[in-house]
Amino acid sequence: MHRLFDLTNKTAIVTGGGTGLGKQIAIGLAEAGASVVICSRKLEKCEEACEEIQQLGVQSMALACDVTQADDIKRVLQQTKERFGALDILVNNSGTSWMAPFFDVPEDKWKRVMEVNVKGMFLFSQAAGKMMAEQQSGKIINIASIAGMYGQQATLMDAWPYSTSKGAVIALTKDLAAKLAPFHVQVNAIAPGFFPTKLTSALQHVRDDLLAKTPSGRLGNAEDLKGAAIYLASKASDYVTGHILVVDGGMSATI
Numbered sequence: 001m002h003r004l005f006d007l008t009n010k011t012a013i014v015t016g017g018g019t020g021l022g023k024q025i026a027i028g029l030a031e032a033g034a035s036v037v038i039c040s041r042k043l044e045k046c047e048e049a050c051e052e053i054q055q056l057g058v059q060s061m062a063l064a065c066d067v068t069q070a071d072d073i074k075r076v077l078q079q080t081k082e083r084f085g086a087l088d089i090l091v092n093n094s095g096t097s098w099m100a101p102f103f104d105v106p107e108d109k110w111k112r113v114m115e116v117n118v119k120g121m122f123l124f125s126q127a128a129g130k131m132m133a134e135q136q137s138g139k140i141i142n143i144a145s146i147a148g149m150y151g152q153q154a155t156l157m158d159a160w161p162y163s164t165s166k167g168a169v170i171a172l173t174k175d176l177a178a179k180l181a182p183f184h185v186q187v188n189a190i191a192p193g194f195f196p197t198k199l200t201s202a203l204q205h206v207r208d209d210l211l212a213k214t215p216s217g218r219l220g221n222a223e224d225l226k227g228a229a230i231y232l233a234s235k236a237s238d239y240v241t242g243h244i245l246v247v248d249g250g251m252s253a254t255i
């Protein structure tokens with residue numbers, strides 16, 4: 001059973017892995033034995049996470065990358081292949097949000113959310129997916145959200161560009177899974193509920209309401225995504241593709 005979840009000799013890229021949920025996932029993959037490349041626009045945060053991972057006794061590398069720029073992605077993949085020889089796991093975690101009433105969201109903010117959350121995921125999946133198809137193996141894990149699965153009242157969460165983008169992530173995951181399955185590449189998504197992160201800090205005023213809607217009675221913590229990520233990155237999920245794994249303490253089960 002340990003063999004099914006062992007990531008020793010595997011290499012993973014985690015976009016936006018320097019902070020928040022991305023960092024939690026990167027550490028989880030490293031704890032399972034994977035070498036981890038962390039990339040985002042904030043290189044300093046990536047380097048800090050990289051040092052933390054190296055203390056676990058596994059290799060890690062920090063790289064600057066804007067996921068909306070194809071040249072940046074190409075460079076990250078080249079450097080990953082040069083150092084580690086292959087790419088086995090891609091975690092598309094980079095994301096952004098914008099909160100405002102429906103009638104007040106500026107066009108440029110809508111565009112920015114879509115650029116990072118959808119275009120960036122498409123570009124990275126396209127480039128990494130080609131590498132994985134050539135080697136006839138690979139795992140792509142997209143970070144969606146339960147916000148992309150249903151609507152929210154404005155009093156609870158007024159971030160409709162984010163919700164729309166995460167709905168697109170779910171559709172992209174399913175379609176990409178069908179396209180890459182013949183190449184033995186599995187594509188799945190994790191849809192977290194509410195975790196204390198920089199993106200969700202703007203929701204502190206409705207924390208009690210969120211807790212009331214969560215049967216588990218708590219928000220997600222620093223360990224709750226690790227198991228899901230390791231499962232979807234490992235041999236244990238070789239026959240699972242196109243799946244959206246919800247990690248939300250039961251919130252979506254009651255909606």
